[in-house]
Structures are given as C-alpha cells and as structure tokens.
Amino acid sequence: MISLAGRDILHSWSKFVLTGIGLGLLIGVTLSMAGIYRGMVDDAKALLNNSGADIWVVQQETQGPYAESSSLHDDVYRALLALPGISRAANVTYLTMQVRLGNTDVRTMVVGFEPGQPGEPSYLVAGRQITRSHYEAVADVKTGFQLGDTIRIRRHDYRVVGLTRRMVSSGGDPMVFIPLKDAQEAQFLKDNDAILNERARTTANPTLNRPGVPGLLDAILASQNANHNVNAVLVQIAPGTEPDHVASEIRRWKHLQAFTRAQMEEILVSKLIATSAKQIGMFLVILAIVSAAIVAFIIYTMTLGKIREIAVLKLIGTRNRTIAGMILQQAMGLGLIGFIVGKTVATLWAPIFPKFVLLEPGDAVRGFIVVMLICALASTLAIRVALRVDPATAIGG
Amino acid sequence: MKGFGIHIEGLRKRYGEGDTAVDALKDVNMTVAPGEVVGLIGPSGSGKSTLLKCLGAVIEPTAGRMILGDEVIFEDGWKIADLRALRRDRIGFVFQAPYLIPFLDVTDNVALLPMLAGKPNGEARKRANELLDALDVGHRAKANPSQLSGGEQQRVAIARALANQPPVILADEPTAPLDSERALSVVRILNDMARQFRTAIIVVTHDEKIIPTFKRIYHIRDGKTFEERGLGAA
Known part of the structure; x- marks a missing residue:
C-alpha cells in the first residue's frame, strides 16, 4: 500500500517545509528556554565545583555567601583549622560590580582569594595564576578581557595576568579573581571624602579624642579605615571525614553557619534560581500550547482543503483508519521537520546568548517525544473532521 | 437471477x-445487463442523485430490492455487512469532475483501488497501466492529475472505476465539463469498456449531446422510473 501521507507531503513539500521551518523556530525557542534553565543550574554547580570547597562557613543565620550577604572576621579560619577533620580553610570575598576597561564596563563577580588556597581558579586557559600580593587579576574569558589588559576596580588598576573559563556566578556574571586584601579593600573601603569626614568627626568627638590618653585617637582612626571582614570561609575536609558531621561541629562550637555541598546546591538551585526556573517553566508551557495550536490549525486547514478528496477516498472504499493514519502521519511529519529545524537552530544560536545555554541530549529526546505527542494530539481535530465527511458528498445533487 | 449487472425492484x-417526510424515490425499477450502458435522465429534484447514492451504497433505501451480479445486496435492509468493501470491490464511480487524488500520479490514482482491496503494489500497478493503455492515456502514467487535460482526467477516472473489475459503474454526469467532441469520446469509451469488461454502466446525465447515444434510457420523474428505447439502438 502506498503512503498517502508521504505522497501528499512530497506533492506539497514547499508548504510543508515552510510550515515546518516556522514551527521549528518555535521549537528552537522552546529548546533554548530549557537550555537557559539547564545553563543556570550548570552555572550554579560550576560555581560550587570551582570553589573547591566541601563546606561553606558563613555568618550565623544567613544563607550566604551567594544567596545572602554574609560577613565574618578574617581570622575565623584559624579557629576552624583547629577543628578535627578540617584539612584546609581559606577566606574568600564575593562582590558583584561593574569592572571598567577603558571606556566600557563589564558586569562581573569580583572574587578575593588567597593564592594556593580553596577559592583559587582551578584551571587557566591562558596566562598564569596571580603571584603578586596586589593589583593582578585572573578573568573569565566571558568578560572579554585579554591578557595584559588593565582593568579598574574601585580606585585601583589591575593587570590581567591569566584567563580562565566557566567561572561564573549563579547569575551568570563572569568572575574576576584578585588577591584577598585588594578585594577586602574594594568591598569595604570608603572613598577619600568619606574618610576625611569620618576622621574630622572622630577628632571632634571629646570622648574619642581625650587629651590625657595619647594614641587613642590614632588607634580609633586606624580601626575605622581598616577592614578585616570576608564573606565566607571555604573549608576542605580531611579524607574519610563526613562533611555533615564537620558542618554540625562548626555550627555547634563556633556559632557560625556551615553548609555542605549538598546544602549549598539546594540553596542555589532550589532557592536562588527557583523563581527564574518557574518563569521559564511558564514560558515552556505557553510555547507548548502555542505549538499545539499552530500544528492543529495547520493540519486542520490542510484537511479542510482535502474534504472532496477524502469524500472520494471514503466512497471508493478507503478505511477510516487509513484516512486517520494519513492525517496523523502528516502531523507527525510536520513535527519531525519542526523538531529537526528547532534542534538545529537552537544549537546554532546557543553560543550567541550572553548567558550559558546548555542543550542536554536528554532534553532533546524529551522535547522530541513532547513534540510528537503534541502533533498527535493536534491532529485529532482534523481527524475528527475527516471521519465525519460523508462519502455521499462526492456524488453530486 | 444470474446474469444481471444490476437489477432494482420497487x-x-x-x-x-411524519408530516415532514419526503419521498425522494417512490417506485424505482431498473435492470442493466452486463456490458450494457443505459442513460438515466430527469429534471432537477427528480431523485437522480438519491438513486445514485442508493445504488452506490452510501445511503440506505427505505424499501425495495437490489441485486448486484447474482447477489441480493438489499431487500428491506442491507444484506451485506461491509458496505465499504462493497463499494470498493463491486461498484465503480465516475463523477462529474474527475476528482483524482492530486498528490498521486496517474498510475497510482488507478492502482489505489486494487491496493485498498489488498492486491500487491506491483500487481495493482500492472492492472492500472493496462487500463490506462486501453483508455489511451498510458503515455501520461507518471504525470500528476493537474498536468492532464479535462478529457484525459476523465479517462483516468474511468480507468479508476474499472480498476477492481466491478460488475457495475455509476457515472454521475461524466461529460458535463467537456465539449461535444470529448463528451462523445467519453461515451464511446464507456461503451467500449462495458463491452470489453462486461460491466453494467448507468450514466446519469443532462447532456443532450450524449442522450441520443444510449440504446436504453430510464427517465426518472417524481421518484419513479420510466423506461424508453433510445436513439442509440437504431
């Protein structure tokens, strides 16, 4: 038996292909939306992987350092190192800001870290790690910075000495790594006018500027302008140690909040990007409905255009299931063309997106199944119309 | 009873x-022998199309008897369970317009019926090509219907009607869109095919060009048939 659907598609292939391309672009948008969500999750996981930590220690009663702000004294890590089961602990700061390069600025997450400690960029694609104590930076390639570029962070210039890849914040902003001391200064240091005003206020305060206590004023002024805070301490545990046990010990004895890798992943994926995920989910549902409506409309219109032929086919003895099969196969064919076009365009335009778009094969398989189901569902309206065609309409009168 | 193409009684x-009932057919009697072509003529609303639909097994008559070949197919109810198979295997249709399937080539338009009847594709196409050659359109076998002239399309439609070698063909104004020369050519072909394949053919027509070619004519008026000897018998 010849394939009626196949012959019809070949006969009017241009209409089919053009419709398939239109549907494909819609499917491409749908796959890209799923890819954007996957990219956000992957960014969050990359952030955790690249930090090299087993436990994140942050300010008590906060969910920092990524979901909430957190502030700790920078000597906390010494106390942590004294706890059993902890092999390494290092201070780290995170600050989302605009970093200037010439006349342009780039939105980045500036990370302050101690070279050779957890928090350091785990690998470089060009250049070298930071070796000087000040004014050197390693940047993610997505910043667009090149080796040797001079970038400005607050009031200081930094030279880009290394480039890394896939080092982004949970929001997708590329990271710029600088020495911890510089980052602390960038994060907390006031501007010169504010320092002058503060100094004048303190000097004018008789409680703080006592003539009988030499050195008190200088000590207070020094304390006001120095910063010894960090956002988190990244902890690596000794082999064979349970992260949950160590985290509970930190919470119990140090009165700090400690999150294991699983807990931090939960915060990032289920809380930080949850609203975005729901937003994308809504878009996916709407796009699925729109796709179904388009396929249903196209197949329905095409079937209406063949009513006389369908009546003749029924009159000459074609089974209802053959006619239904023809319409179903055409809908599936349209879906197949649409999916191939959609997958292709989604793959082609994914690298152009400013944020990471991760197209997972599993999503493609699920997308294909959903597209086929939608097409099958959408064809039912046209099949219903075709099956209601009276073969007598082929005979005049 | 043997030897009928189609026989209809009452x-x-x-x-x-109730009050809104309309009797479209009141007393139709007709016999068409194998190899015979008869004309069925009548004014609009006389019941021609209803009769054709009853004969074509697409609507159910209210009463009466129909014999197809040597089998009673209707006697106060259908005697055949699968009317779709009846239409496919034992009744051929030729319409006012050819109504060829636009996405199938000429051969497959004809071969579709044997294929639907379960014949292998090769055998169905062989049969289709033989018919197309017999109807002098074999050279257009691979063309699409839209590439054929009106006369060629109608010949392909006749070939399709003959594809399963049915005992009867119902032709609904097959010459309406054609000029005189082509209309007469179609009638000539129908006569040749009827003789060659021993098929009974009923031609419903208003076409005065072809009415004189029939040997027998059935007039239908107010739902009743009246037989008349045609000029074609002379």
Whole structure:
C-alpha cells in the first residue's frame, strides 16, 4: 500500500517545509528556554565545583555567601583549622560590580582569594595564576578581557595576568579573581571624602579624642579605615571525614553557619534560581500550547482543503483508519521537520546568548517525544473532521 | 437471477418522518445487463442523485430490492455487512469532475483501488497501466492529475472505476465539463469498456449531446422510473 501521507507531503513539500521551518523556530525557542534553565543550574554547580570547597562557613543565620550577604572576621579560619577533620580553610570575598576597561564596563563577580588556597581558579586557559600580593587579576574569558589588559576596580588598576573559563556566578556574571586584601579593600573601603569626614568627626568627638590618653585617637582612626571582614570561609575536609558531621561541629562550637555541598546546591538551585526556573517553566508551557495550536490549525486547514478528496477516498472504499493514519502521519511529519529545524537552530544560536545555554541530549529526546505527542494530539481535530465527511458528498445533487 | 449487472425492484427512499417526510424515490425499477450502458435522465429534484447514492451504497433505501451480479445486496435492509468493501470491490464511480487524488500520479490514482482491496503494489500497478493503455492515456502514467487535460482526467477516472473489475459503474454526469467532441469520446469509451469488461454502466446525465447515444434510457420523474428505447439502438 502506498503512503498517502508521504505522497501528499512530497506533492506539497514547499508548504510543508515552510510550515515546518516556522514551527521549528518555535521549537528552537522552546529548546533554548530549557537550555537557559539547564545553563543556570550548570552555572550554579560550576560555581560550587570551582570553589573547591566541601563546606561553606558563613555568618550565623544567613544563607550566604551567594544567596545572602554574609560577613565574618578574617581570622575565623584559624579557629576552624583547629577543628578535627578540617584539612584546609581559606577566606574568600564575593562582590558583584561593574569592572571598567577603558571606556566600557563589564558586569562581573569580583572574587578575593588567597593564592594556593580553596577559592583559587582551578584551571587557566591562558596566562598564569596571580603571584603578586596586589593589583593582578585572573578573568573569565566571558568578560572579554585579554591578557595584559588593565582593568579598574574601585580606585585601583589591575593587570590581567591569566584567563580562565566557566567561572561564573549563579547569575551568570563572569568572575574576576584578585588577591584577598585588594578585594577586602574594594568591598569595604570608603572613598577619600568619606574618610576625611569620618576622621574630622572622630577628632571632634571629646570622648574619642581625650587629651590625657595619647594614641587613642590614632588607634580609633586606624580601626575605622581598616577592614578585616570576608564573606565566607571555604573549608576542605580531611579524607574519610563526613562533611555533615564537620558542618554540625562548626555550627555547634563556633556559632557560625556551615553548609555542605549538598546544602549549598539546594540553596542555589532550589532557592536562588527557583523563581527564574518557574518563569521559564511558564514560558515552556505557553510555547507548548502555542505549538499545539499552530500544528492543529495547520493540519486542520490542510484537511479542510482535502474534504472532496477524502469524500472520494471514503466512497471508493478507503478505511477510516487509513484516512486517520494519513492525517496523523502528516502531523507527525510536520513535527519531525519542526523538531529537526528547532534542534538545529537552537544549537546554532546557543553560543550567541550572553548567558550559558546548555542543550542536554536528554532534553532533546524529551522535547522530541513532547513534540510528537503534541502533533498527535493536534491532529485529532482534523481527524475528527475527516471521519465525519460523508462519502455521499462526492456524488453530486 | 444470474446474469444481471444490476437489477432494482420497487426501490423507495423516504427522507424524514411524519408530516415532514419526503419521498425522494417512490417506485424505482431498473435492470442493466452486463456490458450494457443505459442513460438515466430527469429534471432537477427528480431523485437522480438519491438513486445514485442508493445504488452506490452510501445511503440506505427505505424499501425495495437490489441485486448486484447474482447477489441480493438489499431487500428491506442491507444484506451485506461491509458496505465499504462493497463499494470498493463491486461498484465503480465516475463523477462529474474527475476528482483524482492530486498528490498521486496517474498510475497510482488507478492502482489505489486494487491496493485498498489488498492486491500487491506491483500487481495493482500492472492492472492500472493496462487500463490506462486501453483508455489511451498510458503515455501520461507518471504525470500528476493537474498536468492532464479535462478529457484525459476523465479517462483516468474511468480507468479508476474499472480498476477492481466491478460488475457495475455509476457515472454521475461524466461529460458535463467537456465539449461535444470529448463528451462523445467519453461515451464511446464507456461503451467500449462495458463491452470489453462486461460491466453494467448507468450514466446519469443532462447532456443532450450524449442522450441520443444510449440504446436504453430510464427517465426518472417524481421518484419513479420510466423506461424508453433510445436513439442509440437504431
């Protein structure tokens, strides 16, 4: 038996292909939306992987350092190192800001870290790690910075000495790594006018500027302008140690909040990007409905255009299931063309997106199944119309 | 009973019920022998299309008897369970317009019926090509219907009607869109095919060009048939 659907598609292939391309672009948008969500999750996981930590220690009663702000004294890590089961602990700061390069600025997450400690960029694609104590930076390639570029962070210039890849914040902003001391200064240091005003206020305060206590004023002024805070301490545990046990010990004895890798992943994926995920989910549902409506409309219109032929086919003895099969196969064919076009365009335009778009094969398989189901569902309206065609309409009168 | 193409006795068809009932066919009697072509003529609303639909097993008569070949197919109810198979295997249709399937080539338009009847594709196409050659359109076998002239399309439609070698063909104004020369050519072909394949052919027509070619004519008026000897018998 010849394939009626196949012959019809070949006969009017241009209409089919053009419709398939239109549907494909819609499917491409749908796959890209799923890819954007996957990219956000992957960014969050990359952030955790690249930090090299087993436990994140942050300010008590906060969910920092990524979901909430957190502030700790920078000597906390010494106390942590004294706890059993902890092999390494290092201070780290995170600050989302605009970093200037010439006349342009780039939105980045500036990370302050101690070279050779957890928090350091785990690998470089060009250049070298930071070796000087000040004014050197390693940047993610997505910043667009090149080796040797001079970038400005607050009031200081930094030279880009290394480039890394896939080092982004949970929001997708590329990271710029600088020495911890510089980052602390960038994060907390006031501007010169504010320092002058503060100094004048303190000097004018008789409680703080006592003539009988030499050195008190200088000590207070020094304390006001120095910063010894960090956002988190990244902890690596000794082999064979349970992260949950160590985290509970930190919470119990140090009165700090400690999150294991699983807990931090939960915060990032289920809380930080949850609203975005729901937003994308809504878009996916709407796009699925729109796709179904388009396929249903196209197949329905095409079937209406063949009513006389369908009546003749029924009159000459074609089974209802053959006619239904023809319409179903055409809908599936349209879906197949649409999916191939959609997958292709989604793959082609994914690298152009400013944020990471991760197209997972599993999503493609699920997308294909959903597209086929939608097409099958959408064809039912046209099949219903075709099956209601009276073969007598082929005979005049 | 053997030897009928189609035989009809006292066929009636009523639409609706009660006060709104309309008797479209009141007493239709007709016999067409194998190899014979008869004309069925009548004014608009006389019941021609209803009769054709009853004969084509697409609507059910209210009463009467129909014999196809040597089998009673209707006697106060259908005697055949699968009317779709009946239409496919034992009744051929030729319409006013050819109504060829636009996405199938000429061969497959004809071969579709044997294929639907379960014949292998090769055998169905062989049969289709033989018919197309017999109807002098074999050279257009691979063309699309839209590439054929009106006369060629109608010949392909006749070939399709003959594809399963049915005992009867119902032709509904097959020459309406054609000029005189082509209309007469179609009638000539129908006569040749009827003789060659021993098929009974009923041609419903208004076309005065072809009415004189029939040997027998059935007039239908107010749902009743009247037989008349045609000029074609002379």
